[in-house]
Amino acid sequence: MATPVRIPWARPAFGEAEIASAVAALHSNWLTMGPRVAAFEQQLAALAGRRYAVAVSSGTAALDLALAALGIGPGDEVIVPAMAYIAAPNAVSYQGARLVLADVDPVTWTLDPAEVVRRITPATRALLALDYGGAPAHHEALTALAEARGLALVVDAAESLGACFKQRPTVAYGKVAITSFHMVKILTSIEGGMIFTDDQALAERVRLLRNQGEDPQQKYCHLAIGNNYRLSDLHAAIGLAQIPQLEARLAERARLAARYQACLAHLPIQLPCLLPSATSTWFLYSVLVPNRDNVQAALASRGIETRVSWPLPVHWQPCYQALALGSCFPVAEHMAAHVLSLPLYLGMRDDEQDEVCAALEDALRMCL
Structure with missing residues (x-):
């Protein structure tokens, strides 16, 4: 018989503030994507130092939409660390692009810029850098490399919201960055994710694709093939209660x-x-x-x-x-x-x- 767990690996942290916020959302009669999602986006954008933040249903959805909004597709290559959570390589595969792996740094366990250089080809379109365990990757070196080669840097900050590199939030790096609000994350909405960018066109594209590609000006008119990646106001209410903590x-x-x-x-x-x-x-x-x-x-x-x-x-x-x-x-x-x-x-x-x-x-x- 297995020994009962006395000291768990992780434990969710919720209190009266989250309960009150969730109850208020339930009493509001607006539970789908609405004013609380918008407030959640605004507060996280300010925290990240980014112009735009777009809330979605999960970190996985955020990765998928980030690459889709960048126009990654068949014939393109995206470099991903060989040691990564499965959502990162899967996001590349969702686009029909070619997954290219690069080894990680033996000290930091994050994407090794020197290994990235070895993997770049004329087909490379983007670098996807993951902050393992919440520790920043070599974002300055990767940013310089991406800019020199004309590549998009995507920062997978699913585990690093609140971390900084050279006094700059990890989610402030990259053409686009994402984070996750899964139940065990530092800041949680039970499930959810966020996409950060300073590019207005990219933010608008993400907003379109998260809502089934629907024209924001005309209900049931779909401008693109999107998905239902919306975050609910109930989830956002829990996230909003956690930001001050x-x-x-x-x-x-x-x-x-x-x-x-x-x-x-x-x-x-x-x-x-x-x-x-x-x-x-x-x-x-x-x-x-x-x-x-x-x-x-x-x-x-x-x-x-x-x-x-x-x-x-x-x-x-x-x-x-x-x-x-x-x-x-x-x-x-x-x-x-x-x-x-x-x-x-x-x-x-x-x-x-x-x-x-x-x-x-x-x-x-x-x-x-």
Whole structure:
């Protein structure tokens, strides 16, 4: 029998403010996309320092619409990190474009600009950079590279809303950036996503496509083949209630991450490392450990839940094996074999975190 979980990997954080906001939305009799979605967009655009923010139903929808609005299609190539959540490569495939993988940096675990240079061809149209675990990618170098080559930089900030690189929000980088409001994210609307850009035409295209391609001036007249990627006012109401809490949430996660860094520094594992002048949301606190599966099982036997984010690099996913046949991305492969994401959540007590550290040290001693 499995040991009951005593220390979870993550825990949603909701309070009376979210409940009151959701109830108010229910009493308003306007639950579909409406005034609360518009307010959510306006507040997030201001937070991001972008001219436009467009709310959608998920981070996956945001990636799909971002590439679609950029006009990515058959014959185009989009470079994606080989270690990425499946939504990123899938968004490229949705467009009928060619997915091109590049290895990640062995220190930051984000898209390696040097590897990107090696993968660019005359068909390359965009770079899709993911902020792994909430830590910024090499956005300055990738921005310079994209501008020099005439490419669109798409920033997948699904895990990094609130993080900064060189005092600039991660979602302020790129021709377009996206984030996610999934239940376990730092700021959540239960489900949802947002697209950020400074390009008016691109924002208008995204708004058109998220609403079935319907002409905003003429109901049931469809100018393009779109989708139902709308966010509801009920979801936006929950997100709006969480915006004032974002700064405190980030500070608490940073405090917990700093405690992990100090407590685990003496162990024979690789700890997460940020670029200079970068701050992280610490959505994940991932480490690379030897004998990962045995270590994870040892922690589970003590009621400590962990996650493997992620166990397969993109080219090892069954749905992409044929596409990437014969490809080798050694950093992503090493990471997938050793990565382990430790518990980190709002409300985590110091004694719980100390127990995780002690249990990890015991597991390493037992498994080495």
